[in-house]
Amino acid sequence: MDSANALVKDFSRHLREGRRRSQHTVRAYVTTAERFCSFLMEHLGGAVGKAELTALKQTDIRSYLAFRRGDGLSNNSAARELSAIRAFLKFVGGDDSQIPKIKGPKVTRGVPRPASPDDIVAIAGDIAESASSDWVGARDWAVLLLLYGSGLRISEALDLTGDALPLTDTLRVTGKRSKTRIVPLLPKVREAIEQYIDLCPHPMTLDQTIFRGKRGGPLSPNLIRRVVQQARGKLGISDKTTPHALRHSFATHLLAGGADLRSLQELLGHASLSSTQVYTAVDAAHLLDVYQNAHPRAG
Template identity: 90%
Template structure:
């Protein structure tokens, strides 16, 4: 019989290697899983087994949340722990797992502000964890990291075609009014896109979009907006946290990190920068240096 500790170790490896989650998320989810199993041992009066975990009911999870509340857990923290528990239960139960449906606690809205890198990653990870297929989760994870990591408009990201493959450390993007620019591509973002492509059941063709819907057509921006809205509600983030806001966060964080305004305008592809050949106004290698020095997740 597999012990809870062995199961949690497998869960940790699944998050790191299978889901490619950040160290922060792996640590938080594993800590919650350890705390949850320790509670269940007391709650059930015996060592926790896979069979018992699969048989858990709403009441068991509610009991755990009540136990945590007694330790002073806030609504926002409880929502995050519930998300971690759902991920753990899905891992234990596999694709056919029946996770007890439980409404999360009401979360408070903070003062609107640019989303922090950790919040952005938390949204992307929550969406990926709750997708109904691994390739869909990998797709949504890659799209959101691309919006924040390269400052793209959602229309620009979803318009990328197989002509952009194989990926390098830059992307050529066609923006508004057909203007083209070069944007840097973080290794983490490139790996996320490549991981999605490996899992995607639809063939990548030069003239077809990279990001696809379930039936193989172009991914709808409204679908991306909807899953972001659902995730930010569960995580207690501001209503201002939208896919387009990730582009604003990209700009805000680069400026805060010391990027000069002209380079930032080049990266964003703003029409006010130049009327022709926007991406050639500043040397692409210089843009990459500015980006790597200023972006909070570039190291």
């Protein structure tokens, strides 16, 4: 069976099980594949299956991108959708498939701005104090300190299980594509996690996540994003100070302290050094801010 729906379902399974992509990547790629197939049904005037997808021309894909531009799609988002379409068409046609060659839109690579340590502590403190119970406050405080203190992605922090206990001065983390790495666990961060564990009403077992929701299930990353957003608004802190920005801040402050890029690459779990090199621009921007604000002859 090679209907569009069946192919998209198989593509989703391929990304999850065969390629071991993150939930976020799977969701984004599958949504794009579904949208693309829906467009093609109207564009081609009929059902879409493997035969139609493997026979697509440049003009067909350009028509889709033009359609999406009408929805206000940015260059960066269009580039991501084109990447997803290429992956989908390669999956449908196999390794020998002839995918129409299209030059992607020019994208601007933004420089992530680091949050200041004071802002991070202020947000974490406000969230802890505003929590509905002591253990929830301790949980949220520990999660945010872990993101900043160890440079974890939010999914990596929330995927930690009881197998990581008891805590030591390092932590084994499973990142993208199921790759593991060792990150430092600072004493203050370890203490925060241990305090949360002491207060948590749910038992810690080897196969369950350490950070739990109120009912005992895995803690949702959206909950952490939401409480950070609420604290930001109350404290008047930039809306760019997101949970992921804490990871950027970890990297920037380490680089400013003299860490080399290769070590930083390992700590962040980047597959390519080019992903880490963006932080040289971050650090330069940070130093320029310091210079302009503090130097008597700046400007």
